[in-house]
Every structure is written in structure tokens, then in C-alpha cells.
Amino acid sequence: MIDMQKMRDYRNIPIDKVGIKGLRYPIKVRDKKSSGLQSTIAEISMYVDLPHQCKGTHMSRFVQMLHTFRSQVSLESIMTILENMKTTLEATSSHIEIIFPYFIEKKSPVTGSKGLMDYTCTIIGSSHPDEDRDMVLRVAVPITSVCPCSKEISDFGAHNQRGEVCVSTRFKKFVWIEDIIELVEHAASCEVYSVLKREDEKHVTEFAYNNPKFVEDVVRDVGKVLLEDDNITWFSVSAENFESIHNHSAYAFIEHGDPGIHGGGTSH
Numbered sequence: 001m002i003d004m005q006k007m008r009d010y011r012n013i014p015i016d017k018v019g020i021k022g023l024r025y026p027i028k029v030r031d032k033k034s035s036g037l038q039s040t041i042a043e044i045s046m047y048v049d050l051p052h053q054c055k056g057t058h059m060s061r062f063v064q065m066l067h068t069f070r071s072q073v074s075l076e077s078i079m080t081i082l083e084n085m086k087t088t089l090e091a092t093s094s095h096i097e098i099i100f101p102y103f104i105e106k107k108s109p110v111t112g113s114k115g116l117m118d119y120t121c122t123i124i125g126s127s128h129p130d131e132d133r134d135m136v137l138r139v140a141v142p143i144t145s146v147c148p149c150s151k152e153i154s155d156f157g158a159h160n161q162r163g164e165v166c167v168s169t170r171f172k173k174f175v176w177i178e179d180i181i182e183l184v185e186h187a188a189s190c191e192v193y194s195v196l197k198r199e200d201e202k203h204v205t206e207f208a209y210n211n212p213k214f215v216e217d218v219v220r221d222v223g224k225v226l227l228e229d230d231n232i233t234w235f236s237v238s239a240e241n242f243e244s245i246h247n248h249s250a251y252a253f254i255e256h257g258d259p260g261i262h263g264g265g266t267s268h
């Protein structure tokens, strides 16, 4: 059978990233609360570089290789997967993006009603020639925000909305997803819950009203804590409020630290 991918290409153009995108796959992620592993379904993209003289990469090998890891796909195994990708695909660099919902059981603030909150997390890893590696963990956290300006100028009420804060980090040791979520939720006007009874709803409404925040306040409050954390070598924080009085969002972004030679391109 002819192997098209193995044929020669004459255009003299190397390819930076080629591979598979959006493959759904079960993974396990370390769960701080249970001290065990949480099973979830990820959407995985895997790429390698391709030299100018090669016509095509071998797409089937990405999936075959991933399958050898099966339920071992996790934060800890990513670097091994990246190295395996380079060997299996005969490449000099490899790149993986894993997007998954991470679930945390939360109790409502007054009645203690339990429900699962989902947080979208992304792990971006890459391996380059000479063992040069990079990994970014990104966590998106929904929040409630009350506008300080609206509260100040209005005779009663203040506009409030759901927002999303995205924290991306490069780090020396392991980082718990739960710790990033907690940090962001503390910086919000109020955190978001999946279950709220009427007593809870009264509490979160008043709590948020007493704690108004601009998007600027949120990114600064999150950034201040990350700056004090020795384990974090680089971070970015974005806050987007889906404004209830506009048909556009309010947005703020900060980035700090050394993103390494790979730049801050994976920031938000």
C-alpha cells in the first residue's frame, strides 16, 4: 500500500505544528479534596513539527500513542507523553493542549445545600529540542461582580453580572487547581454556586453588594497573591464581565514574570 505521508515534499517549507485537534479522551486529574484522582473527559490536541522534506505526519500514531497511556493521562504524565510523541512521530518538538471540566462539590453559604460546580481547565505542554520543556496550567473561574461605580452613583441598587476570570500559571512544582479557584473566588464580589436556596440567594446578593469590584480590582487582587507565591514563575490573569447594562464586556488583563523562551503566547 502506498504511504503518501512518507513521500517527499519539494516546497522547502517546514511545518511548526501538525497533528490532531479536538480528540475527546478520558483523563484523571489529582483531586485535592479527596486526595485521589478525579475522572473527567478532556478534549485533546496534539501536534509535532514536520521537516520541510516530509509530505505528511502520521496522524494515526498520535491516537495509538495516547491509547497506550489510556487512564494514565494526567498532569504528571504529560511530559512523558510529549517525549513519546517526539520519538513516535520522529519529530524534534511536540505540543499538547488538554481542555477539561474539573468538578468541585460546593456547599451553598447558608443552607449548606450541595452541588457540583464545573471549572474549565487547560493544560498546555510543549517539548522542544535539547530537552527544553514548558507547561502552563490555565483555570477559568466564573464569578459574580457588582459595579462599584453603579453602587456609588445610584440611589438604590447596583448593576451586577457574571464574569469569568482566567488564571494561567507557569510554576516550579505542582499547583492545585483548587487553590487557584479559591484565590479567584476570594477576589470576586461573590463566588458562584450551582445550588442556592432562598436564604442563600439573599446572602450572596447582599454579600456581593457589600463587596463591589471593577475588573481592574479583580485582576489586581488575584495578581497580588500570585506575586507573593515563590512557586509561580510566570502568570497572567484576565477578568471579563459580561455586563448586564451593555451588550459588550468589561475586560482587564495582567501578565507578570518570565514566560521563558516560549513567550506569553498562551496567556489568555
Ligand SMILES: Nc1nc2c(ncn2[C@@H]2O[C@H](COP(=O)(O)OP(=O)(O)OP(=O)(O)O)[C@@H](O)[C@H]2O)c(=O)[nH]1
Binding pocket: 003, 005, 055, 056, 057, 058, 059, 060, 061
Ligand atoms: N498527514 C495527514 N494525514 C491525514 C490527513 N487526513 C487524514 N489523515 C490520516 O492518515 C492516516 C493514515 O496515515 P498514517 O498515520 O501515516 O498511517 P499508517 O501509514 O498506516 O501508519 P504508520 O505505518 O504508523 O505510518 C489516517 O489515520 C488519516 O486520519 C492529513 O491531512 N494529513
